[in-house]
Amino acid sequence: DTGVSQNPRHKITKRGQNVTFRCDPISEHNRLYWYRQTLGQGPEFLTYFQNEAQLEKSRLLSDRFSAERPKGSFSTLEIQRTEQGDSAMYLCASSSTGAISYEQYFGPGTRLTVT
Amino acid sequence: AQSVTQLDSQVPVFEEAPVELRCNYSSSVSVYLFWYVQYPNQGLQLLLKYLSGSTLVKGINGFEAEFNKSQTSFHLRKPSVHISDTAEYFCAVPQMDTGRRALTFGSGTRLQVQP
Numbered sequence: 001d002t003g004v005s006q007n008p009r010h011k012i013t014k015r016g017q018n019v020t021f022r023c024d025p026i027s028e029h030n031r032l033y034w035y036r037q038t039l040g041q042g043p044e045f046l047t048y049f050q051n052e053a054q055l056e057k058s059r060l061l062s063d064r065f066s067a068e069r070p071k072g073s074f075s076t077l078e079i080q081r082t083e084q085g086d087s088a089m090y091l092c093a094s095s096s097t098g099a100i101s102y103e104q105y106f107g108p109g110t111r112l113t114v115t
Numbered sequence: 116a117q118s119v120t121q122l123d124s125q126v127p128v129f130e131e132a133p134v135e136l137r138c139n140y141s142s143s144v145s146v147y148l149f150w151y152v153q154y155p156n157q158g159l160q161l162l163l164k165y166l167s168g169s170t171l172v173k174g175i176n177g178f179e180a181e182f183n184k185s186q187t188s189f190h191l192r193k194p195s196v197h198i199s200d201t202a203e204y205f206c207a208v209p210q211m212d213t214g215r216r217a218l219t220f221g222s223g224t225r226l227q228v229q230p
Contacts (some may be wrong), residue, residue: 004158031216033217040222041222041223042222042223043159043218055216056215056217058217091158093159102209103149103164104218105161106158106159108157108158109157109158111156
């Protein structure tokens with residue numbers, strides 16, 4: 001069990017550019033979540049996958065955001081036409097099925113800075 | 116919807132002193148509750164969880180929390196803190212009443228341990 005990994009750890013981009021982040025969950029976990037955390041706040045839910053199916057999306061996930069999990073393993077989060085307000089830490093988490101599946105394990109996050 | 120409120124944004128404390136970080140929840144159904152810790156520029160690490168059973172829950176790093184249904188609280192405690200406990204602490208609850216898997220986090224409490 002190597003934990004949840006995220007790449008890159010840091011990303012600086014200019015406004016208007018597209019960025020893509022990757023998350024590799026714990027290998028036996030079939031549920032994967034994306035959260036966004038701005039400075040001084042708790043994480044806010046963005047979207048959730050069970051295997052390759054995207055089952056839930058927050059209203060925070062505007063049409064500039066898209067997430068995929070094509071083979072039910074790793075996931076990508078893409079932000080198109082980035083805005084300064086997109087600057088945040090993007091966190092990925094995973095969990096397994098069963099009653100304890102509400103327990104989520106987080107990766108180290110990708111910090112996005114839009115200049 | 117279920118929610119949590121963290122009553123203190125910052126808690127300064129001297130090393131080896133006891134500490135309590137407060138969390139109150141709002142729920143009309145059975146509730147699971149979590150405490151996570153976030154060290155600077157890192158992801159979230161699960162400290163402890165309440166799922167059912169004993170209301171006193173012990174976690175990692177010497178932390179414990181008590182689930183109090185009558186006061187709708189889940190306060191985090193440690194009898195003697197160390198400098199290394201300096202971090203941000205988040206209380207979280209899943210939306211069990213709607214079956215949503217996403218966690219809703221409090222706004223966080225910054226624990227500052229001073230020598």
